[in-house]
Amino acid sequence: MSSSTDFHNQRPRFRSFLDRFSTDSLVAPDPLTDRTLVAVIFILTFIAALTAGLVLFGSAASARWQALLSSEVTVQIRPQPGRNIETDLTRAADLLKQAQGVTKVRIYSYDETMRMLEPWLGQSSSLGGLSIPRLIAVEIDSKSPPDIPAISKQLARDIPGTAIDDHRSWTRRLTTLGNSLVIASAAGLILVMTATALAIVFATRGAMVGNREIVEVFYFMGADDRYIARVFQRHFFRLGLRGGILGACLALIVLALLRFVVAGTDGLRDMFGFGIIDPLSAVGLAIVIAVLAVALFVSLLASVVSRITVHSTLSRLVLRTRP
């Protein structure tokens, strides 16, 4: 006997235990079809896993931006004839500091404000004392935020030309964008999974037709539908797992590359934050788990779909027919 039989001799109990579950080899291997199916599952898993990873990445970035926006409001004071804007700024800052829920108030100096406008207006030195609106950045406790409308009303009453921007329109847009992203991705995932299931259905039917004689032999030896379904189910679970793991690995590599790109680019790093791109962060771990879960799900999908297909196909391939 070959090495496999030597293995039998050495590990009879373990081998017997495995033997109970190993029915996959009973399906005749078809290298071309099997490799093609693994390749299809690999591609579809890669798309699905990458989508799942990007959804988590995008959702986390969106949540971070929303948190940043909702923890800060901006007060703008436009220059008014006959009023000293520096006095108005100080007075507004004092009022804001007294409000409950305000944690920090910072007045942007004239020079800082001019620097912000440089991209549009050019060097501040050439503008010489141009009268421009001034800003106060107000950090708030997002868990118990201040009464923004009341503050707004009081500022408008005491200091003419004051406007307060709590970024609501931006957070609303971001929320809509985030939700749209999740819905679109979920729809994409459903489509990819449906395509995977259909590929498995066709492959299973093909395998059953190709193994028709084997199925017939099984029947005549006393196999029931459940046994035959289990044989094919294990075969396709293995193929699904192989394709799924390959797809998930490639998706993880692409996501890791994305992390390096984000980490190495100043603007992107500031935009997404290091917490999101760190693989050891909660979001990073969630992405890894989601990608692996997609691979496992694809394998289970292959297994379940092939089992259902076998049962439905057997009723058509049924051998006990009236001529």
Place this chain on the structure above:
Amino acid sequence: MQAHPNRWGGELVRFENVGLRYGAAPETLTDISFSILPQSFQFLTGASGSGKTTILRLILQSLKPTRGMISIFGQDTAQLDKDGLTALRRRMGIVFQDFRLLDHLTIYENVALPFKIRGRMESSYRAEVIELLKWIGLGDLLQAKPPVLSGGEKQRTSIARALVSQPELLLADEPTGNLDPVLAGRLLRLFVELNRSGTAILIATHDIGLMDQIKGGRRLVLQNHHLQVEG
């Protein structure tokens, strides 16, 4: 060649006025009536295309008759559900004309297949399978695969697979069809040995020389869609 009654009235198989037609064509089999008793030995013979394989398929329940009654192991097959059919097939062995071995499995795995299908642990049947393969002269080919075997070796493997679970009834479809007379005689003696150990045998063949080697063997002769029982 002695037949002994059992709890189903002594019959493993009973056909009563069985008729079979394909579509609107005339009947392929007409009013077929016969029975197979435990431990009996019979040939099913007739010209090519006379319906020998069809009768085997009717016994195996891979075909349903157009009319008439078939009883297997005392059960009316018209009343059988899927589980009943599975249980019934587990009591029969079949040797296919074209062997139907699984080319990707070894000889050992092919012969052990009936046990595997029944969910038995390998440790419980391994010795039994190896002993049987040695008995039929394939002890040195346990790990060989069917594509490298000769016709005779394939045939013996197919027979071993049919026998390994010690069926009460063995059906063989042209088991010596592609073999030389010497090998065919050896295989026939193997069937006789099996019959002596208690298995009822039904061999479908058109080889008159083969049938003449067995004295006392019953002959079920198919001719003009009818069956005659001789002996």
